Amino acid sequence: MKERCLPKTIQFLSYDEPLGSSLACISVLFCLITFSAFCLFIAKRKTPIVKANNRELSYLLLISLMFGFLCSLAFIGRPNLKTCMIRQVLFAVIFSFCISVILAKTVTVIMIFSATNPDSKLKRLVAMRIPVYIVPVCTMGQIILCIVWLARAAPFAEFNMVAEIGIIVIECNEGSRVLFACVLGYMGLLAAISLLVACLARKLPDTFNETKFITFSMLVFASVWLTFIPAYLSTKGKQTVAVEIFAILSSMAGLLVCIFIPKCYIILLHPEMNSKQYITGRNTRNRGT
Template sequence: MVQGFVRTGLSSRMRKGVAGRLEEKGHASQLGISTINLQRLRGGGMTCSGWTVRFDNVAETAYCNIQQNHAPHSVCSESCAAGQRMLIREGEPPCCYNCVLCPEGEVSNHTDATDCMKCPEDQWPNESRDLCMPKTEEYLSFSEPLGAILSSVSTFGFLLASSVLCIFIKHGDTPIIKANNKTLSYFLLVSILLCFPCSLLFIGRPGRVHCWLRQGLFSTLFSFAVSCVLAKTITVVIAFRATKPNSSLRKWVGSAIPNSVILTCSKTQVLIYGIWLASYPPFPDRNNQAFRGRMLLECNEGSPSFHYCMKIFLGLLALVTLVVAFLARKLPSGFNEAQHITFSMLVFTSVWLSFIPAYLSTTGKYTVAVEVFAILSSSAGLLGCIFAPKCYIIIVRPKMNTREHLMGKYLLKN
């Protein structure tokens, strides 16, 4: 194949023994040689980037018929724009190539690039793929609708729990509050009250303090709340069984057992949390692999083992409480709230059982939103199921808030 001849400023490589010249308006003119690649066409002709070339097999001379007012290009393909790279055509000369778009995550910022450059981890190509742009940060913020709704619900739950606590303190000497250990009711209300604002730690830009506190504090508060529910249930069972003649449970009547239950459960969770913070504390992290063109700001749990250990302990504690409350549900309702506790623990366990598949099937900020929803739902379940009936009697039906009424319900059933 003849590989070249040139006009001034162009280059060409001629095969040995082959002469090159241009024929313009019927006049042959001898030119200086530089490089241009010519390709033989079907039927004996050649092409040079839009110029027609006749190949004379006899004289072994290449002719170009100049039909334009500009010089021929020294390649057989147009230049590749920024954002593209050259892909050499297989089996053809190096000057013949296709222009292909840079791969995802890469750019080229000049024409006729042979390779594309990969963007840094915190950047992403623009639409034309000729410039790396900072990735969009993603997290559950207070300003977006979902974050605003969840934070509003959290604030409302906190105010509602505070109102219930004030009602209980004001009417602390009434029979319906004293019937089921007033102190435990206060402890439970305070823990539920704190669980609502605890969910706010999951909303907003993750920081070091947020990551340290949110999982551990949430698990510890819920463990304390559930242990209070368990202590209340045990108190009811002991108090009722101890009334039977010659009962061995009389020596256990009092605050020793409930306090031991609460301290043991809470200390276990705090111990796990403390070891977690001391060894592999959570920290804010940037996840560049979760989404294309977006950077997910999240809390890296440091050690998933400690994280799951706290969750498993909380789940086992809730399951034990549910079983004990279920076994005590048939005790006289005038003396206990076991039926309300049973229903509240059913709501609690149902929320967290449904949380598992929802948590695993979502990504990004929606995973955080699912956990916040579970915290708010389970807190509302405990507050509503255990304390709403008592508030109803205190506020709406104060005549039922008497010892005679409570004893009357028991005597009526017997």
């Protein structure tokens, strides 16, 4: 009769529903697994497998993975101005920091083997300690982009009444799509450089196959985010946020499993491989073949 107003259903991804609580539990679970790996690396910090390829970078990567899993929690709950700003900035900075550490680890392997080759042109770069500057410089570039983004057109919460009929979806508007694309493009650029460098270094005779693990992890990372784009564009409402959280968890889990789980497997189940005698014997066999 058009004589009174009927309130529409307000929708957002919350902790009270099964989807939101499941994603939150998965995020916390992976964070605890990463923390366990971090504690294991600290306890075995004097062993060859932890010392290989700069253990400080391994610590930084594990810490960034923990924060990466936890940042997905910011995407769950009722969006508002603060959460919309925090979730996107945390996501961008943490992922850029993580990829920068992986790039630094790969460059470290290349520079170590170039130092052993007297004919290598990269030998003089070893003294410059380039990997030390890769992480802060690459991360600072993303921080500057995020500051410009927040200053010019920050993300904000909006009521979307078009996404689904009869439902008001509370979601985060990116503000400036151009700056948001720049932030994502910067992460994509870092990931592409890391993948390229890892592919070039994958055949180096690394004792624990570090570069091969990094190459595979970056392939998993790139595959997740390439499949994320069509999935993100084809979903509506709270499913869009769920897809983004799933991409975050999947890509971070891929890095954790590909880079650190093989090392944890050797530390826990094959400690005889985590010794100088094993490494020396293996290097001798490699030279013999």
